[in-house]
Amino acid sequence: MKHKIRFTINGEVKEIEVQPNKTLLKMLREDLDLIGVKEGCGAGECGACTVLVNNKPVNSCLMLAVEVDGKEILTIEGLSDGINLDPLQESFLKHNAIQCGYCTPGMVMSAKALLNRNSHPKEEDVKEALAGNLCRCTGYKRIVDAVLDAVKKGGGK
Amino acid sequence: MLKYVGQSALRVDGVRKVTGFSRYTDDLKLSGMLYARIKKSPYPHAKILKIDTSKAEKLPGVKVVITGKDVPIRVGLYLEDKTFLAIDKVRFIGEPVAAVAAESEEIAEEAVSLIEVDYKKLSAVFSPLEGIKPDAPLIHEDLGSYKHASIILPQSGTNISNHYKIRKGNTEEGFKEADFVFENEFYVPHIQHSAIENHCAIAQVDPEGKITVWAGCQSPYTVRRTLATAFNIQLNKIRVISPAIGGGFGGKAGTTLEGIVIPLAQKANYRPVKLSFSREDVFTNTFIRQGMHARIKTGVTKSGRIVAEENKFYWDGGAYTEYGVNIARAGGYASTGPYDIPNVKADSICVYTNHPAGGPYRGFGMSEIHFAIEQNLDIVAHKIKMDPLEFRRKNALKDGGRTVTGQVLENVGFVECLDKTAKDIEWDKRVKKVSATKYRGKGIAGMYKAPSMPNNVGSSAIVKINEDGTVNLLVTAMDLGQGSDTALTQIAAEVLTIPISQISIITGDTDCTPYEWQTVASRTIYCCGNSIKRAAEDAKNQMLKLASLKFGIPENDLELKDGQIISKNYPDKKVKIADLAMGLTMPDGSGIHGPIIGRGAFIPPDVKDTDKETGQGDKPVAFWTFGVQAAEVEVDIETGEVKVLKVAAAYDAGKAINPELVCAQIEGGIVQGLGSALLEEMKIEEGKVLNPSFVDYKIPAIGDAPEMKISIVEVPEPTGPWGARGIAEPCMVPTAPAIANAVFDAIGCRINSLPITAEKVLKAIKEKKK
Numbered sequence: 001m002k003h004k005i006r007f008t009i010n011g012e013v014k015e016i017e018v019q020p021n022k023t024l025l026k027m028l029r030e031d032l033d034l035i036g037v038k039e040g041c042g043a044g045e046c047g048a049c050t051v052l053v054n055n056k057p058v059n060s061c062l063m064l065a066v067e068v069d070g071k072e073i074l075t076i077e078g079l080s081d082g083i084n085l086d087p088l089q090e091s092f093l094k095h096n097a098i099q100c101g102y103c104t105p106g107m108v109m110s111a112k113a114l115l116n117r118n119s120h121p122k123e124e125d126v127k128e129a130l131a132g133n134l135c136r137c138t139g140y141k142r143i144v145d146a147v148l149d150a151v152k153k154g155g156g157k
Numbered sequence: 158m159l160k161y162v163g164q165s166a167l168r169v170d171g172v173r174k175v176t177g178f179s180r181y182t183d184d185l186k187l188s189g190m191l192y193a194r195i196k197k198s199p200y201p202h203a204k205i206l207k208i209d210t211s212k213a214e215k216l217p218g219v220k221v222v223i224t225g226k227d228v229p230i231r232v233g234l235y236l237e238d239k240t241f242l243a244i245d246k247v248r249f250i251g252e253p254v255a256a257v258a259a260e261s262e263e264i265a266e267e268a269v270s271l272i273e274v275d276y277k278k279l280s281a282v283f284s285p286l287e288g289i290k291p292d293a294p295l296i297h298e299d300l301g302s303y304k305h306a307s308i309i310l311p312q313s314g315t316n317i318s319n320h321y322k323i324r325k326g327n328t329e330e331g332f333k334e335a336d337f338v339f340e341n342e343f344y345v346p347h348i349q350h351s352a353i354e355n356h357c358a359i360a361q362v363d364p365e366g367k368i369t370v371w372a373g374c375q376s377p378y379t380v381r382r383t384l385a386t387a388f389n390i391q392l393n394k395i396r397v398i399s400p401a402i403g404g405g406f407g408g409k410a411g412t413t414l415e416g417i418v419i420p421l422a423q424k425a426n427y428r429p430v431k432l433s434f435s436r437e438d439v440f441t442n443t444f445i446r447q448g449m450h451a452r453i454k455t456g457v458t459k460s461g462r463i464v465a466e467e468n469k470f471y472w473d474g475g476a477y478t479e480y481g482v483n484i485a486r487a488g489g490y491a492s493t494g495p496y497d498i499p500n501v502k503a504d505s506i507c508v509y510t511n512h513p514a515g516g517p518y519r520g521f522g523m524s525e526i527h528f529a530i531e532q533n534l535d536i537v538a539h540k541i542k543m544d545p546l547e548f549r550r551k552n553a554l555k556d557g558g559r560t561v562t563g564q565v566l567e568n569v570g571f572v573e574c575l576d577k578t579a580k581d582i583e584w585d586k587r588v589k590k591v592s593a594t595k596y597r598g599k600g601i602a603g604m605y606k607a608p609s610m611p612n613n614v615g616s617s618a619i620v621k622i623n624e625d626g627t628v629n630l631l632v633t634a635m636d637l638g639q640g641s642d643t644a645l646t647q648i649a650a651e652v653l654t655i656p657i658s659q660i661s662i663i664t665g666d667t668d669c670t671p672y673e674w675q676t677v678a679s680r681t682i683y684c685c686g687n688s689i690k691r692a693a694e695d696a697k698n699q700m701l702k703l704a705s706l707k708f709g710i711p712e713n714d715l716e717l718k719d720g721q722i723i724s725k726n727y728p729d730k731k732v733k734i735a736d737l738a739m740g741l742t743m744p745d746g747s748g749i750h751g752p753i754i755g756r757g758a759f760i761p762p763d764v765k766d767t768d769k770e771t772g773q774g775d776k777p778v779a780f781w782t783f784g785v786q787a788a789e790v791e792v793d794i795e796t797g798e799v800k801v802l803k804v805a806a807a808y809d810a811g812k813a814i815n816p817e818l819v820c821a822q823i824e825g826g827i828v829q830g831l832g833s834a835l836l837e838e839m840k841i842e843e844g845k846v847l848n849p850s851f852v853d854y855k856i857p858a859i860g861d862a863p864e865m866k867i868s869i870v871e872v873p874e875p876t877g878p879w880g881a882r883g884i885a886e887p888c889m890v891p892t893a894p895a896i897a898n899a900v901f902d903a904i905g906c907r908i909n910s911l912p913i914t915a916e917k918v919l920k921a922i923k924e925k926k927k
Contacts, residue, residue, distance in 0.1 A: 035184040036177020038403070040353040041436040045851035048353055076177035089175040093167060096821045100638030101174030102354040102403030108175060130859045134851065136351055136404050137638045139824035140862040 005069040009034075010078025018065040024058070025049045027065035028075060036076040036105045040134070047133035050106035050113075051075045057113035059132070076105035079112065088112055091150035092143070099137030107133045111147045121151060161650040162879050165817035166657050169643045170401075170636060179401040182357040182373045183433050190359075191220055193421055193432040194265035195442070196255040196272045198247035201511035201844025202281035202294065205245055205254060205274060212271040213257060218264035221424045222272070224255045228420050232387045233479025234379065234411065236305040236318060238297060239514070241387065241416030246279070248296055248476035249513050250844045251441035258421040258430045281844060285471040285508035286450060288316040296476065296509040306611065308766060309482045316509040318474060319482035321489030323503035323561045323772035328456075331465025331500030335456030339537050343451040343529035344910040347473065347839040348832075350446075350518055351856045352637075354403020355439050358414035360422040361429035368395045368419055373402040374665075375410040375635050376675035381667045383412040388419060399665035405637035406829070407517030408444055410677045411480055440849035444516025445839060447481055447507075448473035449488075451529035456500075461543045463552050465500040468492045470526060472507045474515045481515040482507045487609035488522040490562050490767065490777050494530035495571050495605035496549075497558035503772070511844045517677060519826070523606045523890045524833065531602035531894035532909060535901065545898065546579050546601055554605070560781075563773045570809030570872035571783040575603065577868040581805035582787035589903070594795045597802070600898025601787040602891035607778030608678035608883065612764040616684040617671040618692040620649060620755035622700075626720060626735030627659045630692075633673035634685035635665055639885045640818035641681045647814055648686050648878055652693035655720045655734065671756075679883025682814060683780065686878040687759040696755025703741040703750055704732050762876060780874045782882045784808035786827065786891040788863075790899040794922055797915030799900055801831055801861075807868040808887060812880035820867045823888040827865055830892020832857040838912050 002017040009032065018027055025042075028034040028051065037060060040048035044062040051060045052074040079086045088111050091097070098104050107130060114121055114129035121129070126147045135143065173179045210222045225244035231237045243254045255272050259265040280294040287293055293316055297303070301313025311318045332338055358372035368390070374380050377397040385392050402409060414432050421430045434442065449472050456465035470488045474481040489505035518524075538548035553571050560566060579585075582599055590596055619631040630649045636642040642662045650657045664670055673685060697717050704722040705712045708730045715722050722737070724730035740750040767774035789803045804827045813819040836855045840847040848854045873880025893911055901907050906921035 029184075033186075035180070038177075038181075038354070039183070040355065041851050043436070043850060043852070045436075046353055080176060085172070085175065092175045093171040096168065096171075096640075096817055098168060098171055098174045099640070099821065099825060100352065100354065100402060100404040101170070101179050102181065102352070102638075104174050105177040127859050132858075134353060134856060134858060136353055136406070136829065136856060137825045138821065139826070139828035139865065140857075140859045141824050141865055142821060143859070144862075 003066050005066055007068045007070065008072040010075060020066055022065045023061055024063040024065050024068060025060040028060060034075050034077050038102055038105060040102070047110060048103050048106040050109045050133065052109055052113055055113065055116050057110045076109060079108065087153050088147065088150045091146040091153065095142045095146040095149060097138060097142040097146035103133060103135045107135065107143060115151065123148060159651060161647045161657060162814050163812065164647065165815055166643055166647055168640060169646055169657065169662060181354055181401045181403050182359065182371055185359060185371055185400065187359065187361065187429040189428040191258040191260065191425055191428050191430045192262040192265050193256055193258045193418060193430050194262065194269045195253040195417060196269045198243065198250060198252040198254055200247060200276055200278055201250050202279040202296065203247050203276035204279060205243060205247060206277055207275040208255060209273040210255060213268040216264065216268045216271060218260040219257060219268045221258040221421045222255065222268070223420050228387060228416060230387050230389060231303065232383050235309050235483045236303055236311060236479050238303050238479050239477040249511055251513060252476065253417060256417050256421055258425055281511040282316060283510055283512065283844060285473045285510060288508040288510050289471070289506065296511065308486060310769060317506055318478040318509055319485045319507040321486045321505040321772060322770060323489055323492055323501055324770065325561050325563060325773065326500035328465045328467055328500045328502040332456040334458065334464045336459045337541060338454065338456045339540060340454045341533045341536055342909065343532060345449045345525040345528050346911060347448045347512065347841060348446045348837045349440050349839060349854065350406040350408030352404025352406060352408055355436060356409065356414055356434040356443055357432065358418045359429055359431045360415065360418035362422045362427060364427060366394060370395065370397045370415050370419065371400060372397070372415050373409055374399045375405045375637060375677055377633055377665050377667050378672055379675045380412045380415055384415055384419060387416055396668040399635055402635055402637045406519040407677065410517045410675060411444055413443055436851065437849040440839065441513050441846050444480065445513050446518035447475065447484060447515030449525040451526065453529055453533045455533060455537050457537055457541060459541070461541060461548050461551050463496060463498050466493050466498050468503040470505040472515070473510050473512060474507045475510055475512040477514040478507050478509060480517055483609055484517065484522040488526045489772060491523060491526065491605065491607065493561050494527055495554050495603050495783055496552040497554045501561045503561065512841055513846065519829065519886045520606070520890045521609050521678065521886060523604060524893065527602065527604045527890050528894045528911060531891060532897050535898045536907065546575065546584055549603055550575055562767050562777050564775055564777065566781065568872050568874060569783060570870045571603065573870050574783055574785040574807040574809055577807035577870065578785040578787045578805045581866040581868060582789060582803065584787065591791065595791055595793055596903040597789060597791050598899045598901065598903025599787060599789045600895045600902055601785065602894035602898060603785045604887055604890040605781050605783045606679065606887045606890060607781050608680040610674065610678050610680065612766065613760055614674035615758060615760045616673050616688040617758045618685065618688040619671050620692040620696045622696055622734060622738040622753040624738055626733055626738055628653060628655065630660055630662045630689065631670045632662065632664055632685055632689065633670045634681045635676040637676065639822055640815065644682055644814040644818060645685060645689055648689045649693045652690055652697060654717050679782065679886045681883065682881050683877050683883055684759055684761065686881060688757040690878045691757025691759060692755040695757055696753050699753050699755065700734065700737045703737050707732060707741055780877065780882050782809065782884055782887045784887045784891065786895045788895040788899045790896060790903055792900060792903045792918060794904060797919035799835055799913055799918060801863040801896060803864040804892065805866040806888065807870055808884045809870040809872050810884050811874040811877050811882040812871055813869050814881055816869055819869055819884060822885050823867045824865050826888025827892050828857050828862050830889035831861060831863065831896065833911060834893035834896040835912050
């Protein structure tokens with residue numbers, strides 16, 4: 001039996017019916033076409049599917065879609081307004097903190113969650129916040145640099 | 158003066174990636190899509206007696222069920238030894254024996270569970286050292302009849318699918334000259350590429366029988382060719398499109414899922430069929446890095462000159478070695494590492510086992526052999542009481558030196574890399590003991606690597622000048638993250654003298670973008686880069702001719718500068734690229750020539766086969782890339798934990814087309830190398846992979862990354878574009894031995910197998926105390 005749920009996604013209110021066993025990741029990708037959200041392992045191990053639910057980072061592959069009823073979700077698609085990039089995105093670009101780009105949406109969202117709760121994180125805070133996001137390409141150094149630079153530029157507000 | 162080459166331009170694919178807009182294969186949703194699943198073998202080696210698919214076929218929602226008999230033609234890159242689905246026997250746990258396409262993934266999953274297969278178990282082989290024994294069970298009885306490339310030497314009636322030999326000088330005489338002879342053994346386990354994007358492929362067949370395949374692949378043209386062979390179809394009837402690729406490292410260089418979705422799609426009444434692999438599938442059903450056992454015997458003089466070396470490399474090729482055979486070959490022709498040794502005997506042997514199929518992994522055998530070579534070198538240096546850095550300098554390949562194939566090298570930047578790295582790690586400074594339980598050490602390791610590929614494979618590029626003077630650059634070199642789209646665009650910009658923003662690079666569609674053999678072997682900047690340079694020059698020359706006609710000025714008085722052709726002697730005579738893009742309009746209003754399209758093609762010059770018995774040859778490879786890494790580690794002698802504090806690296810890129818992206822590559826390589834050094838091992842017991850997930854198979858996370866100091870050396874490669882060579886794979890090769898050597902420096906214990914776990918370190922400390 002499907003459940004009717006209502007939530008805010010990237011600033012827009014949505015109401016849909018989902019199967020009780022459907023993950024948030026599958027709902028985002030399959031039902032809402034938010035394919036910037038990536039699946040890397042389906043088991044909460046890689047962080048590629050990270051989105052913000054009520055401002056907190058979650059592995060959307062581990063959360064059931066029905067759990068977001070009444071909540072607010074932000075995905076990579078909602079981070080910029082389509083014209084201006086978020087300071088974090090600008091910073092990832094500038095620091096070459098991207099290679100294949102597959103972990104990037106999750107990485108940026110985890111960083112966003114960090115800056116939402118701590119406007120002046122230190123290097124250790126960044127490493128702790130991104131500990132659950134695996135990247136096989138970059139060696140991470142530029143990702144740390146990018147987040148710290150975004151903080152300097154006021155990305156943490 | 159170079160304007161675009163040598164600049165650290167920002168990535169041309171950057172905005173698409175930071176916004177999550179890049180489309181990877183699994184992101185594609187086509188109307189009417191069916192979903193596929195594979196039925197896997199539970200046994201490492203067994204005869205298939207019977208497959209009953211009737212129950213699966215009757216399940217509502219199931220559209221197609223196929224078995225091996227639907228895909229009977231054997232294929233393979235260097236050795237045609239595999240079919241996409243097993244036919245009469247299975248050779249590893251997980252091997253696909255049947256596949257299903259259904260209305261949903263859930264239905265496909267259920268259908269697969271309804272397929273019944275009867276097997277008769279066979280004795281299996283789980284180590285290359287077992288596999289080479291004369292009484293070992295045969296994994297491929299028909300090896301002698303398999304088609305293979307001329308550079309590969311399979312031995313019929315054995316499990317040996319390639320045996321590459323080096324016989325340089327005379328090792329018997331060499332060992333007589335030696336004051337000391339040492340023998341050492343090393344082991345490197347299987348690891349997995351672990352790109353964050355799992356493999357996925359989609360196929361659709363249109364009413365005229367034309368097949369379109371979407372798959373994130375490093376080699377659209379080679380995939381197309383393999384598929385054409387497997388399905389006995391003309392090349393123009395298959396189109397391979399690669400969407401964005403979420404990391405490859407060699408793992409997306411072959412053809413695997415594509416060969417399963419096509420036969421499903423051929424029976425799906427024109428509906429597209431998608432097969433997405435789970436993380437577990439990727440561990441067992443795509444290429445893994447081969448395991449390798451190494452034995453090295455070294456003869457050295459008192460003064461520290463290596464005079465003879467005998468190396469044996471036994472590669473655990475797995476169930477199919479279509480690609481692995483060439484890794485063994487590469488291990489052979491690079492068998493002593495970047496050192497000049499007069500007498501060498503090397504045997505690099507690829508052996509079938511009942512493990513998942515080995516294949517290309519960043520480094521293509523070089524990480525494995527250098528783990529052995531570079532630790533061995535360290536051991537020898539310490540035994541003869543010589544500084545490991547000095548020992549390397551002394552034996553290093555230099556200009557005029559000879560590789561193991563007898564090739565004489567020029568333009569070698571290896572010693573410069575050694576010196577830069579030693580300086581950056583402060584080689585001469587040591588703080589050994591930082592507390593009662595924590596010891597620090599430094600280790601260094603060198604490497605060299607050449608593109609391992611057939612001698613005569615080509616690249617091509619098309620430069621289309623648009624009506625407004627902007628450019629579409631068409632190639633089939635793929636950007637897997639390494640940044641080739643950006644660097645290749647810079648090459649076109651340099652020749653055409655227009656900003657990078659005026660060039661769009663289009664890749665990865667065999668119906669539209671021109672031929673490229675593969676994006677592998679760290680060959681892209683060199684091979685594809687040369688073809689782009691030629692294509693852009695071709696377009697430029699066409700425009701110079703037209704401008705010469707327009708102005709009545711000889712071509713040699715004209716030059717292309719900042720997007721316009723201008724006379725050197727009469728600077729007021731100038732014309733923009735845009736005004737020649739569609740040809741030249743004559744004073745009488747007529748037009749000539751038509752649109753400007755530049756074409757360029759490239760094959761590395763003069764690369765030839767080596768002798769089958771001795772491995773000797775003047776130029777077996779296009780170029781060599783040299784590099785060095787040094788690591789500083791801290792070892793906790795109570796827990797055995799190794800922490801890498803710092804890694805310094807220097808690579809001879811010849812010419813860094815984009816220095817920041819070169820550094821970014823090297824950093825990524827170091828951390829991947831660190832993973833293989835300390836964390837990564839596929840635990841395989843009786844053929845079963847026990848840790849096919851990121852919980853049980855750890856790859857480095859952000860906290861594992863050390864401080865890194867990168868240097869780029871630029872000794873130009875004469876045949877490369879502006880002197881450039883490839884560096885993408887070399888940058889993970891020396892990390893593991895540098896760390897192993899640093900661990901020895903810290904605690905005086907040698908760990909001669911990877912990964913260097915706390916358990917192994919503690920055991921070694923305990924044994925040393927005895």
